[in-house]
Amino acid sequence: MKKLSAIILSLVIAFSVTACSSGNNEESKPVESKIAETETTESVNIKENMDSVLEHKKFEGIVYLTKDNSVIYQSATGKDEKGNDLKVDSIMYIGSISKQFCSAAILMLRDQGKLSLDNTLDTYYPEYTAGKNITLKNLLSMRSGIPDMVVKTPEAALQVEDVSSDKTEEENVAAIKEWIFKQPLVSEPDTTFEYCNANYFLLSDIVEQVSGENYYDFISKNIFEPLNMTNSGFINDVKNNSEWGLTYDTFVVGEDAIGLTKGAGDMVSNAEDMDKWMTALSSGKIISNESYLEMTTDYSPEISHKYGYGMAGYYNGGWGHSGFIGNYTSFDYINDGYHLFIADNTGYMDIENLPTDLLANVITSPAN
Template identity: 30%
Template structure:
């Protein structure tokens, strides 16, 4: 009987793994995923596999050993070290910034809590910095140089009043870690996490890695051409986003988190409790259907990263993508994988055609729409329909025909019909009514 149950479970696992693999292949063929995916469920590794190339010209395949920048997933590590120092009674999240930097403008108003929760109001130094800004991005820069870039700019709001994603706050957290420990941030991360938890393929100087060990970042254009991006220097991102890793090493970190190691159990509970909007101490907390997840994303031209943990379902999903821009949505791929593992509806990825529709026929869909889930707006700009949401850039809708459109990077379908809009996403249908 036990052997029979084991065989059935093994067959079920094999079937789920095959389904995930088929789904990721569909995403790869639709130019939505090119990288490494890892899925770990109830102490079992379902999948750890590369898709596409790490170096396209040389046709080097992505593999589980390929190193990727994890980008803002770095923030989960920075925040956790701050909390570890609090566990060790070396600091408090209530400490004000001026305790560590007496001359910092408004330092008496800004706490470590504000820095971790993106609620400080400090100017975000990456707001107007693009990949063409070679002085800040493409060359080594001192910490003082970066801090001087943002510290004297006025606060955007009273600390604690709003959430506004902020790399400057996490840059300052790295400096606080150095002040408290008397060691370099990179040294502290290695001693506290990389070495004890055997993350031997993780580090900081991504650009300094041998070419054959790492992924090159790309953007696919018109599903034909590729544009390669130079990754920013690690000193520019520092404690806000400088770490590189592999899927297997990130699983080690995710296990630390899921097993509530490193920090006290109550401290992990504190980290996973939303403080402002849906952000805790270094983690975003939300739900997919009724499934609670804890996650962090990362993004920069050429790379996207995602670490998703479902505590109640014992599910970890890691996605490292070396293809994309800020418009790419690796999170949507993660939700598809979630649906497969947990038995919920999902849609495979397909290549969408950019069909032509007369402007007059698109014009009738323009307007404000409302549902029980909230509001959205459909705009017509330069003969194209766009979805407009609060606090997000407008996103173009690809026309299938005059009444059906796709938000391609989210795998979401929009059906317009006589003043109604039905949004189809991840197996769910949400009806919106056009407002006159």
């Protein structure tokens, strides 16, 4: 069985990014850049300032910023995989932003009384000896001590040799679980933060066990359909929807192996759908306000950045997540009625810093 190389970009958050250039064409000009029809001096300044940031940062892709459901700024530059101009409503892979949806699914089941975050993994995997000391909360907060399926080497590789794009979801999922359960922990549970996609892979599997539904069906029925997110789906769906303008051409061999990114980096969406998601998530429409507060609580004060449940702390006290998969990078951000979504298909590596530069033109009083 072959190892899958270069998969690290598909799932890992780069909290300390040093690359400052995406390699985009400096002469690229926006193909679409709009603000509300009634333009005030402030809105014009926001547009000019944000356009200037995107030009300076050499960003090609989609930027969509709203405040209380009104569009403040939107821009689309570059081309999709088929050579057509990107539009604000183009569908993109969103990588690890997918973890928010998995986290919400777990909290949804908890709010329904179907599980407890204090449940240990041996509840769901009796064969997993180390699981008796690892809770669902440890998985959500990246404090489980479980090793990742992805190792950070110069080439980067998936450690599970029995995963393949030629195999079924059931075969791949079984192979990944078998690998996880055989590995020694890298740290004792709840002693330190270790970003690990295996945590959310297991959480998606637990959603299936508790709900009795396929994970993809659960998310579709409980999130996509109620929120009318008609332009959202999963990597698996791309094969069956040519109208989305997406392929696997920017992935390395095997990144599209069904089940591999489950719960951790498996989704596609667009700007409008992501705004619906951020609105519902932060306003008690998907999970309770108390559960959202849990998602946006820092559980690892010993590290330099904040991390909750599938959400990280960013500029001015806002919360969101970045995503990397293939050549796609993405970012979402929620803060006091502001929702920002960014996505590109050029492998833009400064995605963690771009939101701060953009939001400095809108939110002018950073929190202490």
